[in-house]
Amino acid sequence: MPQVKIIAKNFMDMVASLPAIKLDLLYRNQFICEAILRSLPPLAKKYVLQMLYIDIPITSKSLQEWLLADGSSKHKVAIDRLIQLRVFEVIDRKKETTYKLNSTFQTNLRKHMISGGILPREPMPQSVTARLPTSEELDAYAHEQWECFLLQLISSGQAEKSTSFSDSMMRIFQRGLLRQRDKEAPRLTDSGFQFLLMDTNAQLWYIIREYISNSEEQGVDQADLIAFLLELSFHTPGEAYSLDTLTDDQTTMIKDLADLGLVKLQKGRKESWFIPTKLATNLSVSLTDSSSRKQGFVVVETNFRMYAYSSSKLHCEILRLFARVEYQLPNLIVGAITKESLYNAFENGITAEQIVTFLQQNAHPRVAEKLPSVPENVTDQIRLWETDLNRVEMTPAHFYDEFPSRDVFEAASDFARMHNGLLWEDAKKMRMVVKAEIHMLMREHLRGQNK
Amino acid sequence: MASAPSKLYADDVSLVVVLLDTNPFFWSSSSLSFSQFLSHVLAFLNAILTLNQLNQVVVIATGYNSCDYVFDSSSDLNRSFENGRMPVMCSSLLQKLEEFLIKDEQLSKEEPEGKIKSSLFSGSLSMALCYIQRVFRSGALHPHPRILCLQGSPDGPEQYVAIMNAIFSAQRSSVPIDSCYLGSQNSAFLQQASYITGGVHHKPQNLDGLFQYLMTIFATDLHSRSFIHLPKPVGVDFRASCFCHKNTIDMGYICSVCLSIFCKHHKKCSTCGSVFGQAQSEAASASDKKRKTPET
Numbered sequence: 001m002p003q004v005k006i007i008a009k010n011f012m013d014m015v016a017s018l019p020a021i022k023l024d025l026l027y028r029n030q031f032i033c034e035a036i037l038r039s040l041p042p043l044a045k046k047y048v049l050q051m052l053y054i055d056i057p058i059t060s061k062s063l064q065e066w067l068l069a070d071g072s073s074k075h076k077v078a079i080d081r082l083i084q085l086r087v088f089e090v091i092d093r094k095k096e097t098t099y100k101l102n103s104t105f106q107t108n109l110r111k112h113m114i115s116g117g118i119l120p121r122e123p124m125p126q127s128v129t130a131r132l133p134t135s136e137e138l139d140a141y142a143h144e145q146w147e148c149f150l151l152q153l154i155s156s157g158q159a160e161k162s163t164s165f166s167d168s169m170m171r172i173f174q175r176g177l178l179r180q181r182d183k184e185a186p187r188l189t190d191s192g193f194q195f196l197l198m199d200t201n202a203q204l205w206y207i208i209r210e211y212i213s214n215s216e217e218q219g220v221d222q223a224d225l226i227a228f229l230l231e232l233s234f235h236t237p238g239e240a241y242s243l244d245t246l247t248d249d250q251t252t253m254i255k256d257l258a259d260l261g262l263v264k265l266q267k268g269r270k271e272s273w274f275i276p277t278k279l280a281t282n283l284s285v286s287l288t289d290s291s292s293r294k295q296g297f298v299v300v301e302t303n304f305r306m307y308a309y310s311s312s313k314l315h316c317e318i319l320r321l322f323a324r325v326e327y328q329l330p331n332l333i334v335g336a337i338t339k340e341s342l343y344n345a346f347e348n349g350i351t352a353e354q355i356v357t358f359l360q361q362n363a364h365p366r367v368a369e370k371l372p373s374v375p376e377n378v379t380d381q382i383r384l385w386e387t388d389l390n391r392v393e394m395t396p397a398h399f400y401d402e403f404p405s406r407d408v409f410e411a412a413s414d415f416a417r418m419h420n421g422l423l424w425e426d427a428k429k430m431r432m433v434v435k436a437e438i439h440m441l442m443r444e445h446l447r448g449q450n451k
Numbered sequence: 452m453a454s455a456p457s458k459l460y461a462d463d464v465s466l467v468v469v470l471l472d473t474n475p476f477f478w479s480s481s482s483l484s485f486s487q488f489l490s491h492v493l494a495f496l497n498a499i500l501t502l503n504q505l506n507q508v509v510v511i512a513t514g515y516n517s518c519d520y521v522f523d524s525s526s527d528l529n530r531s532f533e534n535g536r537m538p539v540m541c542s543s544l545l546q547k548l549e550e551f552l553i554k555d556e557q558l559s560k561e562e563p564e565g566k567i568k569s570s571l572f573s574g575s576l577s578m579a580l581c582y583i584q585r586v587f588r589s590g591a592l593h594p595h596p597r598i599l600c601l602q603g604s605p606d607g608p609e610q611y612v613a614i615m616n617a618i619f620s621a622q623r624s625s626v627p628i629d630s631c632y633l634g635s636q637n638s639a640f641l642q643q644a645s646y647i648t649g650g651v652h653h654k655p656q657n658l659d660g661l662f663q664y665l666m667t668i669f670a671t672d673l674h675s676r677s678f679i680h681l682p683k684p685v686g687v688d689f690r691a692s693c694f695c696h697k698n699t700i701d702m703g704y705i706c707s708v709c710l711s712i713f714c715k716h717h718k719k720c721s722t723c724g725s726v727f728g729q730a731q732s733e734a735a736s737a738s739d740k741k742r743k744t745p746e747t
Contacts, residue, residue, distance in 0.1 A: 034501055037501060038502065038504060042463035042672055042674055042675045043675055043678060043679075045463070045502055046670070046675055046679065049667075049670055050666060052666070065680070066680055067678060067679060068677070068678055068679065070677060071678030071679065075678070112501065113498055114494055114497075115537055115538075
């Protein structure tokens with residue numbers, strides 16, 4: 001059994017949790033094999049490549065011989081991952097375990113290496129599509145759609161237009177992110193705040209994961225959806241592909257994806273087509289590869305002032321979470337990171353690490369090349385303010401006073417110590433503080449003592 | 452110039468610059484035919500590009516008289532994959548290679564007999580280093596570069612100075628030079644290059660399985676190299692060649708100012724112009740005699 005717990009933080013974990021038969025079906029698609037290969041840790045990729053043309057099983061001992069001493073932990077992680085995704089098949093002989101590549105995976109990957117992959121659809125000729133949007137226009141469109149969706153998600157009332165997601169869909173996305181009490185406007189939960197501070201890829205994955213887990217109820221097969229998404233990530237951004245090449249399920253999916261900003265739908269005179277954006281092609285990239293080269297926009301100064309060169313409402317909302325926004329100009333948001341604003345953020349469940357990571361990842365290109373991109377005194381102070389709140393630790397307890405005699409006091413304190421509940425005692429004045437959990441036991445003990 | 456830290460990239464994003472030996476004198480006498488060799492290499496390049504979406508591959512052809520870029524995976528032409536990545540890559544690479552070989556042949560002049568038919572390795576190594584410098588200067592985010600040399604031609608001692616300069620500059624920029632020697636003898640230059648820059652040198656025993664050698668040894672990204680056993684250098688030949696006649700020598704004269712190596716006694720150093728002392732006897736004059744032996 002794999003020893004690594006599956007935390008479905010990203011797409012590949014979800015793929016790994018599919019049943020074995022479905023996974024074998026998925027591996028018939030060359031692009032999925034490539035996507036899975038890309039998502040493996042580097043050592044696992046090496047093993048797959050080395051075993052690609054070896055037909056006999058390899059003992060785990062020989063695999064260990066490929067390693068140097070430093071690598072044993074990484075080796076374990078790699079092997080576990082490979083077994084989890086059923087890329088490696090384990091054959092337990094009597095003496096030792098051997099590994100072999102999954103045969104469907106192996107044949108398809110070999111074919112992919114030698115003859116390359118051919119997409120099931122070709123881009124449409126220029127004559128039909130006329131003028132396609134440029135890559136900047138496409139990026140702007142994707143960005144706008146995604147922001148609009150996020151604003152609607154946190155129902156901040158600032159969204160200019162609403163997406164065509166049904167209310168029930170939005171509620172499913174919001175589950176876990178928003179909490180609504182009666183007669184109050186919905187408030188963001190801890191995970192909601194953390195969600196906002198994640199980078200776009202991670203947010204996208206969260207939404208898509210919810211979408212896919214929900215699709216079973218809508219009657220669409222999960223494996224098909226995953227296969228389509230992975231295929232989509234190999235299309236060329238900016239090229240138009242005809243909608244006629246999609247199945248019905250895929251057509252419904254495309255409309256939802258257009259709302260998220262993954263594709264752009266356009267109509268010609270007779271035909272309609274979709275154009276994948278960069279958000280779609282980044283789908284197969286794992287979470288650690290944040291190749292989102294989107295421009296950072298935040299400059300943090302050593303005097304705790306913050307200048308954000310952005311006109312997006314979403315950015316303003318996010319910055320309001322932990323900083324005091326002072327002025328908002330057409331292209332600039334001026335604010336300051338203060339103790340009050342940070343305490344506010346900490347109360348909402350955001351950690352200092354998240355704030356610092358957010359600032360570092362979104363640093364303006366002018367400061368991004370400097371090390372550190374956020375001044376150290378600011379990051380240190382944020383962390384110190386966080387530990388300020390953790391200075392005092394509270395435990396519910398009971399206070400005992402006025403013991404009749406020293407013997408009773410000492411018996412009681414031994415009793416409390418035996419039950420691991422003694423928090424504090426003052427032998428001179430015969431007082432003690434005992435944890436609330438054993439309060440009842442103490443009472444009975446003391447009553448017994450009295451008699 | 453030190454490379455900017457590529458911390459925002461995952462560890463195994465790499466840029467591989469492949470130096471392909473296209474010396475017709477070597478390939479005509481090799482047991483592996485050039486077309487078979489190319490099929491191994493093309494599959495290997497495709498494997499590198501499959502490993503990571505952000506990996507880049509650049510191929511430079513080392514000809515007899517000239518060198519040129521033959522393939523760059525990050526150029527716009529090569530990015531649209533309607534018909535699949537492999538056919539696009541193959542057609543563009545093979546076409547450029549053909550054009551290069553025709554041009555290279557036209558540059559051939561009459562050569563004296565007995566000259567070692569070596570390829571212009573120093574030229575392509577320098578071109579690779581220039582490309583990598585450009586990548587370093589393009590910003591904070593860049594893949595980890597390394598150079599892979601697929602050479603079969605024998606070493607040309609007249610290129611010694613240029614190659615050593617290139618190796619030292621690669622060492623300073625922390626660019627490992629891997630080398631795979633396909634010929635029958637040993638190549639001192641390749642061994643020294645890999646030893647000094649921290650790369651891997653290997654001479655495959657069975658050239659039919661070249662693809663498997665490439666996948667096992669040379670497809671390892673720089674991050675994983677600290678965890679995997681790779682062929683270690685055994686008996687590197689450190690002999691130099693003299694600056695005046697370009698012969699490989701074991702013992703010679705060295706200028707104490709600039710460390711240039713000469714096989715015969717000279718009055719003046721040809722590199723730095725310093726005059727060698729004439730007052731003492733010829734045997735133990737101002738230029739040191741240094742014993743150079745191959746290290747075991």
